[in-house]
Amino acid sequence: MLLHEKLLIRELQRGNAKAFELLYKQYHARLFNFSLKIIRNKQDAEGMVQEVFIAVWENREKLDESKSFSGFIFSIAKNKALNRIKQNLSRKVYLEYMQMENQIQNDTVSDIESRELMDYLLKTIQELPDKTKQIFLLSRNEGLTYKQIASRLDVTENVVDHEIRKALKYIRDKLGNFHFI
Known part of the structure; x- marks a missing residue:
């Protein structure tokens, strides 16, 4: 300080x-x-x-x-x-958020507000395949439900669920490789 x-x-x-x-x-x-x-x-x-x-x-x-x-x-x-x-939020979305939050907390211990981590997270999201990124951002940035995303993109809710799980796994794996100072 x-x-x-x-x-x-x-x-x-x-x-x-x-x-x-x-x-x-x-x-x-x-x-x-x-x-x-x-x-x-x-x-x-x-x-x-x-x-x-x-x-x-x-x-x-x-x-x-x-x-x-x-x-x-x-x-x-x-x-x-x-x-x-x-x-x-619905219980399912909340639980997914908590899983991601727990991963970030475990990896960062503190300083989640650090610009370096946020930049890395945004870069990681940009690395996702286009379809996965689109579905993930509709869920996280626009707050759409799986059903709304499925309807908007003309896919099944199972596809939405699969792509979000894939995105979360990729983000967790990448954050696990992030080196904190």
């Missing part, structure tokens, strides 16, 4: 609204993009960012300046995102 950020955390602990505003400006865009990638809805992502910063403000006196503020707020965001996914 940078010295400047430690000073902001100290000031935030004392209730300094200006320090809170500076931290908000520093992290808002990254938290929004992180949230949007998970829940795929701009309004929900913005609402989630607001909830994260409300939690920061309400728990400001408990902040530990020796620990990563970034890790703290992204952990809150991840937990809030998982709660939203539990509420909004």
Whole structure:
């Protein structure tokens, strides 16, 4: 953590609204993009960012300046995102997401917000065969159900299921080869 950020955390602990505003400006865009990638809805992502910063403000006196503020707020965001996914997605899609999340957590241990990992993940998705990539992105980016994807692409739900499993396996295998610093 940078010295400047430690000073902001100290000031935030004392209730300094200006320090809170500076931290908000520093992290808002990254938290929004992180949230949007998970829940795929701009309004929900913005609402989630607001909830994260409300939690920061309400728990400001408990902040530990020796620990990563970034890790703290992204952990809150991840937990809030998982709660939203539990509420909004079907059980099957949620379980698949959890499997992928567990794989990422095991591989990264922390710092899921790191740009390097996100770049690698996006590159990996781009390497998928066209049909697999199209089905995977319709599921993950547009939030379509297997049935909706099958109807849109004129294939069976079994084909959709197979292609998504294939994509997840490929992503997991590639993430297993990713070297973390």
